[in-house]
Amino acid sequence: MQFRPLTTLLATGAAACLALTGCSTSSAADGSSEDTITIGYIPSWSDGKTSGFLLKDQFEKLGYDVEMEKLTEAAVLYTSLAEGDIDVFTGAWTERTQADYVKDREDEFEDLGTWYDNGTITLAVPEYVDVESIGDLASQAGRFDGKIIGIEPSAGQMQHTEEVGMPAYGLDGEFELVSSSTAAMLGSLEDAIADEEDIVVTSWRPFWANEVFGLRDLEDPEGVMGTPEGIHVLATQGFSDRFPDAAEYAAEFVLDDEAFSTLENSMTNEFGEGDEDEAVDAWIEKRPDAFPALLTD
Numbered sequence: 001m002q003f004r005p006l007t008t009l010l011a012t013g014a015a016a017c018l019a020l021t022g023c024s025t026s027s028a029a030d031g032s033s034e035d036t037i038t039i040g041y042i043p044s045w046s047d048g049k050t051s052g053f054l055l056k057d058q059f060e061k062l063g064y065d066v067e068m069e070k071l072t073e074a075a076v077l078y079t080s081l082a083e084g085d086i087d088v089f090t091g092a093w094t095e096r097t098q099a100d101y102v103k104d105r106e107d108e109f110e111d112l113g114t115w116y117d118n119g120t121i122t123l124a125v126p127e128y129v130d131v132e133s134i135g136d137l138a139s140q141a142g143r144f145d146g147k148i149i150g151i152e153p154s155a156g157q158m159q160h161t162e163e164v165g166m167p168a169y170g171l172d173g174e175f176e177l178v179s180s181s182t183a184a185m186l187g188s189l190e191d192a193i194a195d196e197e198d199i200v201v202t203s204w205r206p207f208w209a210n211e212v213f214g215l216r217d218l219e220d221p222e223g224v225m226g227t228p229e230g231i232h233v234l235a236t237q238g239f240s241d242r243f244p245d246a247a248e249y250a251a252e253f254v255l256d257d258e259a260f261s262t263l264e265n266s267m268t269n270e271f272g273e274g275d276e277d278e279a280v281d282a283w284i285e286k287r288p289d290a291f292p293a294l295l296t297d
Contacts, residue, residue: 048091
């Protein structure tokens, strides 16, 4: 299989989407890894964390040595990937939401494949909040203390929400987009729900919190939050030459909503930090047919 440079993939995706913003060698198929694959992830970004630990398990079953490396900021993660300090990032929304992080350096990455093709960014409210559309918010800012509760300021959706989404609906003069962290946003959400208070937050799909907290996406009649996009397995340039079997496998790595959401929720809410490998093992044991390429032993 021939892997395409990211430049080609972004050019193809641009025609279909709204415009937004380790050096190693291995022959691990026979179990003899000459070096280690390092997968980078941001702990609070559960799509990349969940898919990353699952891909770690699968690469190990192919015979590779794999390490997980925590990073705290998207800019640092993408720079580390471009420079080869990490080899793979599985939570890459490079078609639109995180496009700025690869802009003008597309040739430094390899896109190994798209594991989920319906990624969306949203503004969301708990089910009890009687607001249906983003357009309804402007006249009701007082109900929400004039705040949209966001996540990490480095998240691509924060920039898009502030620069595109809010102005399109006249919210930039009525609301403040509050930067915090995913954990802090969820804490604010949990507190508001406990007292049935009005709150609007940045959210996305796939994301376990939508189901656990009963979130409802606000309608986007102007279509400014963007059409669905893929979540990609992105690698440092040259990865497919150095780890050919891992690259081939990543191209077949695809998860649907049910498969991903069950693993994400289990890893986040049942097992927790430090037990991610155990979460993957338990999930595979329960769902050995979760997707066609899944390796179980």
